[in-house]
Amino acid sequence: QVQLVQSGAEVKKPGASVKVSCRASGYTFTRYGISWVRQAPGQGLEWMGWISAYNGNTNYAQKFQDRVTMTTDTSTSTAYMDLRSLRSDDTAVYYCAAEDSAGYYYDWGQGTLVTVSS
């Protein structure tokens, strides 16, 4: 079955960068895209952006445009989300989500907690 496994929790200092991975299995990775969504403690879901696993095209939320890079490694069926210049309000659980042919998020990773603290 489809499974997305994310990397483990991270603690970072303000100004640092974090790279979260999302390894996919159970389907043809290059067929559709991967989106990244984050959730601050006690808050709602926030869409960060999308990458096509087929050709690497990306679409980022304007809020993150300057600080985020999403990539994929098709040889390992892994997606990555790199967030730079971290601030305390970047503390959140970061999720990857696999989309179906219509773009709906039919499967999600388990989430990666990123804590930004001095």
Next chain:
Amino acid sequence: IQLTQSPSSLSASVGDRVTITCRASQGMSIYLAWYQQKPGKAPKLLISAASTLQSGVPSRFSGSGSGTEFTLTISSLQPEDFATYYCQQLNSYPLTFGGGTKVEIK
């Protein structure tokens, strides 16, 4: 497109009929999804294309709507349905989520 969910929270009893509304800031097609999220877990896709129930999702869940107003209805609330529900629009970038509706036990 901004999505406004109402109510932001509600208290209900097992067996109650529950309706959650998601209003879009501009008219859109039916590219709307509903997700259920339980504490400490990733969201789960319940409904796509405004009204298409995902495989394995109980039939007590239903979705409807078009234009700027969409609804998620739970016809008879069950104990396992206490969770937070989010709508999401996939009509245009940037994709956006509603603020969520927390369904609590009365």
